[in-house]
Amino acid sequence: MIYLDNAATTWPKPYDVRRAVAEAMVLYGANPGRSGHRMAMAAAREVYRCREAAAAFFSLPDPAGVVFTANCTAALNIAIKGILRDGGRAVISDMEHNSVLRPLHALSPGAPRYDIARVVPGDDPATVRNFERMITPETRAIVCTHASNAFGTVLPIADLADLARRSGLLMVVDGAQTAGMLPIDMGRTGIDFLCVPGHKGLYGPAGTGMLLCGSAGKLLPPLTEGGTGVNSLAPDQPEELPERLEAGTLNTAGICGLRAGLRWVSEQGEQAGRRKMRQLAEFYRMMRGVPGVSIYTGEPAYGASAAVLSLNIAGQAAETVAAELDRHGIAVRAGLHCAPLAHRHYGTIQTGTVRFSPSIFTVPEDYQKVYEIIRGIAAKTVAKSG
Amino acid sequence: MEPITLNVSSVTNAMRAQTLLRQNGIRTAVGRVSDPGGSSGCGYHITITGSIGLGQETPEQIQEKALRLLKAAEIKVRNGE
Numbered sequence: 001m002i003y004l005d006n007a008a009t010t011w012p013k014p015y016d017v018r019r020a021v022a023e024a025m026v027l028y029g030a031n032p033g034r035s036g037h038r039m040a041m042a043a044a045r046e047v048y049r050c051r052e053a054a055a056a057f058f059s060l061p062d063p064a065g066v067v068f069t070a071n072c073t074a075a076l077n078i079a080i081k082g083i084l085r086d087g088g089r090a091v092i093s094d095m096e097h098n099s100v101l102r103p104l105h106a107l108s109p110g111a112p113r114y115d116i117a118r119v120v121p122g123d124d125p126a127t128v129r130n131f132e133r134m135i136t137p138e139t140r141a142i143v144c145t146h147a148s149n150a151f152g153t154v155l156p157i158a159d160l161a162d163l164a165r166r167s168g169l170l171m172v173v174d175g176a177q178t179a180g181m182l183p184i185d186m187g188r189t190g191i192d193f194l195c196v197p198g199h200k201g202l203y204g205p206a207g208t209g210m211l212l213c214g215s216a217g218k219l220l221p222p223l224t225e226g227g228t229g230v231n232s233l234a235p236d237q238p239e240e241l242p243e244r245l246e247a248g249t250l251n252t253a254g255i256c257g258l259r260a261g262l263r264w265v266s267e268q269g270e271q272a273g274r275r276k277m278r279q280l281a282e283f284y285r286m287m288r289g290v291p292g293v294s295i296y297t298g299e300p301a302y303g304a305s306a307a308v309l310s311l312n313i314a315g316q317a318a319e320t321v322a323a324e325l326d327r328h329g330i331a332v333r334a335g336l337h338c339a340p341l342a343h344r345h346y347g348t349i350q351t352g353t354v355r356f357s358p359s360i361f362t363v364p365e366d367y368q369k370v371y372e373i374i375r376g377i378a379a380k381t382v383a384k385s386g
Numbered sequence: 387m388e389p390i391t392l393n394v395s396s397v398t399n400a401m402r403a404q405t406l407l408r409q410n411g412i413r414t415a416v417g418r419v420s421d422p423g424g425s426s427g428c429g430y431h432i433t434i435t436g437s438i439g440l441g442q443e444t445p446e447q448i449q450e451k452a453l454r455l456l457k458a459a460e461i462k463v464r465n466g467e
Binding site for chain 2: 036041044048052062063228233241
């Protein structure tokens with residue numbers, strides 16, 4: 001199989017990650033942070049080591065600010081619903097995934113409690129000005145994606161974090177498409193809450209995610225209450241992070257795999273990401289040369305776009321193209337990608353798109369095969385309409 | 387030296403404390419609090435077992451140093467003050 005659906009989840013996982021998960025199932029099978037026996041303490045130590053690794057990876061000073069979640073969506077829900085629980089509004093971009101839009105929609109049974117700023121691809125100052133125009137006295141936070149999962153458009157999160165700071169707002173970033181792929185420095189940018197999946201660019205297992213909290217984390221109320229292994233006499237959740245936001249049993253084996261993923265990504269270095277983007281850019285140029293293929297964004301480039309490319313073939317439904325690719329052993333995702341705002345931005349809300357998203361394991365030969373099949377589909381469509 | 391036990395609530399805080407104290411030459415072990423029905427409830431403790439290269443300090447001085455470091459790092463100690 002040629003797997004080009006890595007924006008959904010990365011596959012395959014590195015050997016080190018698979019081994020870490022398997023080892024954890026045997027060596028660290030107890031519940032960390034509950035009992036005091038040897039295996040429970042060993043499991044707790046492995047979990048803490050992952051907090052340390054994640055804090056170092058994202059330049060967060062305190063490992064206690066690393067809260068493990070099931071995925072990036074869960075992290076965003078904790079942040080968004082915690083910040084706006086008692087009122088207020090958020091400014092979001094017109095590229096947001098439903099993991100940002102739906103929690104805000106759920107908080108808005110009457111009138112929306114969010115304002116949408118238009119992203120201007122390639123013009124960061126204009127994007128920031130658009131965000132600034134949306135800020136009102138009721139605004140409490142800027143909540144935005146670092147990069148569109150459907151089109152790869154990267155937002156200027158450092159500049160937006162600066163805007164948030166100047167405006168007295170909190171800054172929440174959805175790092176689903178950039179964690180592990182573009183550098184995110186919480187210390188330097190002043191991002192208050194960074195939400196990331198463990199299972200995409202960090203190459204960890206599905207079922208892992210993190211909410212990384214800066215100093216504002218102590219203000220965030222829990223979304224879920226329950227057992228934490230601490231202060232069992234007290235009816236309230238413990239005050240301190242991360243346990244306040246981690247009710248219930250953690251995914252220890254997943255977290256061990258996530259730590260292995262963090263290490264593996266660090267070892268690959270920036271050059272692996274740059275190589276991946278160069279190959280995607282070459283694929284972009286190949287696709288541009290196919291009659292009937294529509295692409296909605298500029299050529300992908302490291303730092304300027306995430307590793308996704310969306311396109312359509314004239315006369316073919318996106319899902320039909322994806323199904324044809326699947327028949328040839330190529331895995332992609334078609335449709336709206338849980339990102340209706342982004343599709344509205346690029347004018348594809350009626351059609352959706354076919355999205356290609358490589359990983360570090362993707363090779364040029366994969367793209368060559370895709371190119372041949374896409375060319376065949378497009379040629380058949382042109383012949384039919386001719 | 388006689389072990390000194392400090393109750394620090396969660397296992398995360400216990401490990402934060404252990405890392406911090408180790409970086410400052412103080413050896414510790416992490417364990418489970420043995421009096422869950424007490425005022426502190428369930429939780430974890432760190433036990434100071436010795437110091438590295440600080441042979442001249444008394445146990446009281448080591449404890450004081452540990453408490454100072456933990457306070458600066460905002461790691462609450464329930465029974466150390």
